Amino acid sequence: xxxxxxxxxxxxxxxxxxxxxxxxxxxxxxxxxxxxxxxxxxxxxxxxxxxxxxxxxxxxxxxxxxxxxxxxxxxxxxxxxxxxxxxxxxxxxxxxxxxxxxxxxxxxxxxxxxxxxxxxxxxxxxxxxxxxxxxxxxxxxxxxxxxxxxxxxxxxxxxxxxxxxxxxxxxxxxxxxxxxxxxxxxxxxxxxxxxxxxxxxxxxxxxxxxxxxxxxxxxxxxxxxxxxxxxxxxxxxxxxxxxxxxxxxxxxxxxxxxxxxxxxxxxxxxxxxxxxxxxxxxxxxxxxxxxxxxxxxxxxxxxxxxxxxxxxxxxxxxxxxxxxxxxxxxxxxxxxxxxxxxxxxxxxxxxxxxxxxxxxxxxxxxxxxxxxxxxxxxxxxxxxxxxxxxxxxxxxxxxxxxxxxxxxxxxxxxxxxxxxxxxxxxxxxxxxxxxxxxxxxxxxxxxxxxxxxxxxxxxxxxxxxxxxxxxxxxxxxxxxxxxxxxxxxxxxxxxxxxxxxxxxxxxxxxxxxxxxxxxxxxxxxxxxxxxxxxxxxxxxxxxxxxxxxxxxxx
Numbered sequence: 001x002x003x004x005x006x007x008x009x010x011x012x013x014x015x016x017x018x019x020x021x022x023x024x025x026x027x028x029x030x031x032x033x034x035x036x037x038x039x040x041x042x043x044x045x046x047x048x049x050x051x052x053x054x055x056x057x058x059x060x061x062x063x064x065x066x067x068x069x070x071x072x073x074x075x076x077x078x079x080x081x082x083x084x085x086x087x088x089x090x091x092x093x094x095x096x097x098x099x100x101x102x103x104x105x106x107x108x109x110x111x112x113x114x115x116x117x118x119x120x121x122x123x124x125x126x127x128x129x130x131x132x133x134x135x136x137x138x139x140x141x142x143x144x145x146x147x148x149x150x151x152x153x154x155x156x157x158x159x160x161x162x163x164x165x166x167x168x169x170x171x172x173x174x175x176x177x178x179x180x181x182x183x184x185x186x187x188x189x190x191x192x193x194x195x196x197x198x199x200x201x202x203x204x205x206x207x208x209x210x211x212x213x214x215x216x217x218x219x220x221x222x223x224x225x226x227x228x229x230x231x232x233x234x235x236x237x238x239x240x241x242x243x244x245x246x247x248x249x250x251x252x253x254x255x256x257x258x259x260x261x262x263x264x265x266x267x268x269x270x271x272x273x274x275x276x277x278x279x280x281x282x283x284x285x286x287x288x289x290x291x292x293x294x295x296x297x298x299x300x301x302x303x304x305x306x307x308x309x310x311x312x313x314x315x316x317x318x319x320x321x322x323x324x325x326x327x328x329x330x331x332x333x334x335x336x337x338x339x340x341x342x343x344x345x346x347x348x349x350x351x352x353x354x355x356x357x358x359x360x361x362x363x364x365x366x367x368x369x370x371x372x373x374x375x376x377x378x379x380x381x382x383x384x385x386x387x388x389x390x391x392x393x394x395x396x397x398x399x400x401x402x403x404x405x406x407x408x409x410x411x412x413x414x415x416x417x418x419x420x421x422x423x424x425x426x427x428x429x430x431x432x433x434x435x436x437x438x439x440x441x442x443x444x445x446x447x448x449x450x451x452x453x454x455x456x457x458x459x460x461x462x463x464x465x466x467x468x469x470x471x472x473x474x475x476x477x478x479x480x481x482x483x484x485x486x487x488x489x490x491x492x493x494x495x496x497x498x499x500x501x502x503x504x505x506x507x508x509x510x511x512x513x514x515x516x517x518x519x520x521x522x523x524x525x526x527x528x529x530x531x532x533x534x535x536x537x538x539x540x541x542x543x544x545x546x547x548x549x550x551x552x553x554x
Contacts, residue, residue: 009184009193010035011341014200015172018047019150020304020318021200022157023329025166026082027337036166036192046202046294047325049223051244051252052148053236054327055096056119059525062109064118065324066303071331078330079148088156096145097128099239099281100137109140120144132231134281135239145236147244148326174199175209185314196340198316203262203295205319210309213356214319215537217298217517220262221323222270223254225290228282241277250289253278255323259513266291298322302524306336307352316340317352371538371548372466375502376402378550379462382500386410387461390452390494392445392487393417393479397426399464404435407461413438414452416445445479445487449494461499463491467515468506481515485522492531492551501551508544516547523549530554 012028012035014021025037054075057064065071079091100106114121122141161167170190178197179186186193199208206216228251237243244252256270271291278286299305299320309315318336321328338344348354369377376399383389385408391400394417403413415438417423423440430438441451445465449457465488467479491501503523505516523533532552538545 007193009195011194012196012198013038013185013187013192013194014198015039015174016200016202016204017154017158017161017167018200018202019050019154019325019329020047020202020321020333021198022047022154023078024198024200024318024333024336025161026078026157027330027333028341029166031337031341033341035194036168037161038168038170038172038190040171041169046221046296047150047154049221049292049294050150050325051223051242051254052150052153052326053096053242053244053323054146054148055142056144057121057142058324059521062117062119062121063525063527065327067331068118071327074331074334075327075329078334079153082153082157086156086160088152090149090152090156091146092149093144093146094235094245096142096236096238096242097139097233098142099128099133099135099139099237101239101280102137106137128237129233132233132282132284133237134283139239141235147236150326180312180314183314194314196314196316198318198336198340200318202297202319205297205317208317210312210315211317211352214299214305214317214352215356216320217259218262219296219298219517220258220293221255221296222258222266222274222291222293223252224271224274224288225292226251226253227287227289228284231284237281239277239281241274243278243282251286257517259507259517262295264293264295266293296322302520304328304332304350305352305355306332306339306350307346307354308340310353371504371536371546372398374536375399375464375504375548375550378502379403379464379500380406382498382552383407383411383461388412388414388456388459389461390448390463390491391415392448392463392465392491393467394422394426394440395466396422397429399466400426400438401429401433401435403462403464404430404438405433407437409437411437412456414441414448415439416441416443416448416451418442418444444483446483446490448487449490452494457494459496460491460494461496463495463499463501465491465501465503467504467519468512478511479515481511481518484515485518488519488522492526492553495553497553499553503549503551505547505549506544507547513544519549520547523551526551 011033014025014037017037017039021037028035056068083089120143124141127139128135177187177189179188184193184195185197203218227249229249234245241253246252253274256273297319302322304320306318335346339346383406387407389403389407391403394400394415400415420442423442443451467484469478503519505519507513507516534550536548
């Protein structure tokens with residue numbers, strides 16, 4: 001479809017026919033708007049290898065998915081309508097069996113009261129077939145879990161778009177192919193004029209010059225296709241990796257998360273990681289018959305982005321669906337469609353203009369406090385004189401001294417570090433300022449609960465973490481992901497109502513990216529009814545910039 005100067009411009013052009021672009025195209029077609037989709041037909045798109053899992057809860061803490069009632073209803077209505085119009089089935093409800101990985105995960109599950117949880121959770125007497133699966137610690141079942149056959153959805157939609165001459169296989173260069181008019185854009189190398197140009201580019205959006213302030217943290221994922229004879233399981237089974245039945249003895253298994261290597265193509269390490277995890281719970285032999293990879297368009301705070309350009313409202317963006325794209329896409333695409341053509345407001349949690357503020361000229365920029373200063377300011381607003389606080393990573397003693405001052409001589413500070421050098425530096429700094437209300441402990445921060453007097457459990461006002469290595473020391477000695485996650489989870493159990501936990505993480509050092517990503521996963525899975533969470537990034541635009549995680553117990 002092309003437009004001449006004698007014709008009216010199209011209502012929209014969508015760049016990208018992944019889950020985001022396809023879903024938005026349907027939402028714009030149904031009201032009768034005129035438009036086309038431009039797609040590179042790139043086989044490495046994450047959407048084309050996505051598993052399409054739609055689970056009502058997320059993470060080890062089984063936190064309900066974001067805006068669950070709305071997203072679930074919107075997804076069901078949307079996909080059923082597309083199924084009817086394409087005469088193609090691609091949405092199923094197989095349910096999911098989740099197996100506990102050990103005593104700790106089972107104990108965590110047993111400690112919680114599930115009677116008022118908004119999602120149905122079952123524990124049948126026999127969860128899985130013991131001849132097929134190894135599940136010594138048990139597990140539970142999510143009977144409402146669904147799966148979207150993403151390749152089938154994209155292919156059925158594509159057939160409709162082709163039949164109506166609304167799909168063009170081409171590569172649009174955002175830097176050189178756009179010519180702006182008063183109320184339209186001309187795509188100079190494509191013979192198209194349009195009122196709206198909407199970028200649904202997935203991970204490629206990181207290079208879009210019109211939205212450079214969107215902070216991507218893309219992750220490459222790999223998926224295996226398996227043949228497993230004599231496995232009769234029809235549900236999704238999950239224990240570290242998921243196993244999805246596709247029919248006729250074929251299963252999908254995955255997925256990996258690689259934030260460092262975003263190159264296209266499957267890898268031996270990715271295959272081995274999935275196989276190793278799968279063998280922990282699958283007893284039956286299997287044959288690998290396929291291996292795919294794609295790059296997920298993950299953005300800061302792991303929530304989709306929609307909205308229009310500040311200076312050129314003809315331009316819009318829809319990105320960041322991540323691993324939950326199949327569930328989120330219908331609701332989010334509907335919001336963007338209503339905003340673009342009906343003027344309805346966008347949810348601020350998704351709005352590009354709300355989440356990514358314009359950059360001021362350098363001379364006009366105010367000094368932005370460093371994240372260490374921001375963490376101390378937040379803690380100072382919470383802590384009262386005489387309270388108990390914890391520096392979980394003493395380091396050079398800066399936070400320890402700050403906390404000692406904040407609680408005063410009647411308060412108590414417990415400072416932890418595994419390195420004697422760090423404790424000596426902290427001790428010297430405390431002596432210089434005359435603080436004597438601090439207990440220094442050469443122990444891992446993962447042991448904070450055991451080291452803290454029981455009388456203080458549940459009454460701690462603040463816990464501060466500064467992860468990574470000790471400045472001025474051996475950079476190979478760093479905090480470790482596993483112990484940091486244990487320490488943070490323990491700290492959350494120790495703080496009082498209104499208490500705060502701050503975590504500074506540094507993706508830039510060896511192992512730091514994995515640690516920061518796992519910390520983010522942990523806090524995003526915390527129940528919103530119990531904790532208020534936020535994430536701040538350093539003023540620099542570097543992908544390895546430090547992150548400040550803030551958790552306040554309600």
